[in-house]
Amino acid sequence: MVVKKSEGALVQEWRDVLALHARTTCELDRALHGQGIGASDFEVLDVLAEGSPQDGESFRVQELAAQVHLSQSALSRLVARLEKSGLVVRGMCGEDRRGVRVKLTEAGRRRHAEARPLHRAVLKRMLDAGATET
Template identity: 55%
Template sequence: MPDEVAVKAWRELSRQFSSVSCALESALKEQHELGMSEFEVLDRLAEDPHQSLRMQDLGEVIHLSQSALSRTVARLEKDGLVERVLCASDRRGVYVSLTDAGRERHAAARPVHRQVIKNTLGG
């Protein structure tokens, strides 16, 4: 692939990501008092069969730095949407679990999230 084609593709991908991110941030904040990263944490937890993920695994699938993820989880925990639980077999491990309030907020915000993505990407 020639350099110009790769750069053009990168710029289009970057434009689409920025467009979707801004639209998601605005809609989720306005309608559900959630930031995009906060919703993503709730969404990943809701998709898990146990609705609980190890903090390290959550960070890998969400692609946030450890400190950014920690701040995001702290905000969700303060709002009662998630809780942190120490791993019984490995005291260094911390799990993040969805609470009932988190399930409710996620269920309410999920259709907005999906619709914004669909509308913004033209699907």
């Protein structure tokens, strides 16, 4: 038997998801501030650290944008900041000269490794708390 949610319950569930996301992002920003990065910065470093399915080392900007859920222009600004900080490098795409690839530097790998435990601890705390609030 399928139980249908009321429109009000559906909207409230959506608002709860948005609230949990906002609280978690704020907590991540606070926790990662000491590492000199924010939540979005870490997401980019985290995806890059996992490696591209194509070459295991770099991502095209479009691939990265899809992974971190940022617009291409917002991601371009973020990548430029990370590059200025020495955490990533950008280069021409070998298969399409119009494309740009982004790759972690050694400094980026170190920053990611230092920030990862903080990030995961905040996620665990916030998501476990969010699960008990619903």
